[in-house]
Amino acid sequence: MRILASLSLPLMLPMSAMAAATSPPASPDAGVGDTIVVLGASLPLPPGAPAYGSSVIDRARLTDEASDRVENVLKDVAGFQQFRRSDSRSANPSAQGVTLRSLGGNASSRALVLLDGVPLADPFFGSIPFTALSGDRLSGIRVTRGGGSGAFGAGAVAGTIELASATRIDLPHAAASVFHGSEGAVSVAGSVSPDLGGGYATLSGRFERGDGFFTTPASQRVPASARARYRDWSVNLRTVAPIDAQTEVQVRGSAYDDARTLRFQGADSTSEGQDASIRLLHRGAWQIDALAYVQARNFTNRVISSTSYRLTLDQRNTPSTGIGGKVEVRPPVGPDHVLRIGIDTRIADGQLFEDAYSTDSGLVTARRNAGGRTRTTGLFAEDDWTIGRLVLTAGVRGDRWAISNGFFQERNAGGVPTIDRHYPDRDGVQATGRAGALFRASGAVAFRLAGYTGFRLPTLNELYRPFVVFPVTTRANDALGLEKLRGFEGGFDLAPAAGVRIGITAFYNRLDHAIANVTIATNIRQRQNVDAIVARGIEVTAGVTRGGLSFDASYAFSDSVVHGSGLAAALDGLVPAQSPRHAGSATIGWTSGHNWLVLGTVRYVGKQFEDDLQTSVLPDALTLDALARVRITRHIALVVRSENLLGEMVVTRNQAGSTDLGTPRTLWVGFRLN
8 A cells, every 4th residue: 555656656666567556647657768568548648748747546446445435535535525525425515626736616527537537527516426426436637736737638727636447467357345333334346357358348337225324413403414324336347358469448337326415305416327349549659548438427415495495496307418529649750759639529518407396385386497508628648858857748629619508597386487597608719738848867866847838618607507505596698707726846856765755846736717606695696707716735655565554645735816806705715615724634554464454644735715705614634544455365354444443523614613524433244255
């Protein structure tokens, strides 16, 4: 178990060894020029990528996490955050957007999340379907903070999170696990991975359910208060077929379904999705990475009044579709250069259907339908130039974007139209780029410097869907403009001794026209583009490995401030909502190889403000997780897991004193077969 700190890993560990051990996302094979090929992996990592500084989470860490949830493993990377502190068992699915560097709480993702190169964000909400992800299906995760260029770079204003599927060398031919946890929780997972000719296939599935815990503190509970029940499943089929010694095709199909209850009886939400993708990789002199994907998603949500405890809004149907693809070519331009040229496109189409109810009579008062389409198509080029110990890298993108077919309609209970708005189409061209330098002063010291720009389109949710977290109503805004990032960073990476890794990064990011939920009246907010959010800070990563003992830690200090005018003038100089100044994580593990493992993880998140006006505070929280695994036969291991072992009260929502809590002390016992 280890978190490999910073992308200057060539200083600390040969890329070929990483490929053989964990097959990390962006460089699963080996260093450029190596002949090692890992079936089912991506193209090699360009040599200039370490200039942008990253963290890598390996497969061992993904499969030995106390909560067994990918979103919680990502908290090992300080600065990673979701809109809420809750995980995918007790958060609203549409609010699970992710960001980095405290660039402001937003239910849409400001970080680009990719699985084998395919964007994962919901086409309508921009949130990430974490219940569809499972650590045992992955070989590793690479987290790169800061604006991104390259493929699908539009949308990577806070950074890029690249997930890579487990490859042939990672996968046993059969694996299974079964766990029983607190509050009637059950988790069952399994996979089979047979060889097929020269390739292989993996069929995996997971089911989990739990009676849940009360998110409402005991002092605030009412007869209508409910436990955060959850029930979800996912299935995934991935096949990898070599065409020749240098070419392979990767095909994926997946489906998931997720049902949750939040806070009150009847406050039920569901989300579902079906995804498919096909990818062609050619590793010859002309390297090629081509993929196409399609996503079908849906979401429902019932809002219960916190005063009458009756249904006030039924978001009964939110179908959306995502379609996209890319072609990237790396032509042979000499041993000192790695040139990437490509094109990518993403189209998101969706709409909502919802009914508003009177909390007095229980009858429908309005029926609403809204939606639209967004599209980005970009050309990109990036070149890495190696000059002895110095690597220079630079890339540019040009994107054509469009927002179209936007509308909002409302009818009364009798079906008579009361609102019928059709919004004008918009489009434009946006140029972005990045550049960096990596200097390896010695085998133990490397310096890096980078600058970048980026942009993000508003999501369909932000443009057209109002929502209610009773009693606060947040209005949509069809006039929202693009978020645009400018930033730079510098840092160094040290390997002062064998098994010791240290990385330090200082950064400055400015997100112009950041989309925020701005208070415009009592209990009424609207999504607005504020002038900017400026974030600056320091990130530290460290790791030590000594025999069976390992220690990994990360810390992020983020000083974020809002610049606002007009309707957002009251926000000027304030800290963005949901943005802690301090965040840290440390994991210590002790293992004797496959026989047993004991590890503990301490995570700290500083206090943050719930709302834009800083009227409600979420206190800081320190949690301890633990895991023990003991092999009892050659193929069976006993696993005991504990989340929030000390029972820390983690406040996840504070609306004028009305609060929600995160995961309490939770125990799991189970077995793994592989």
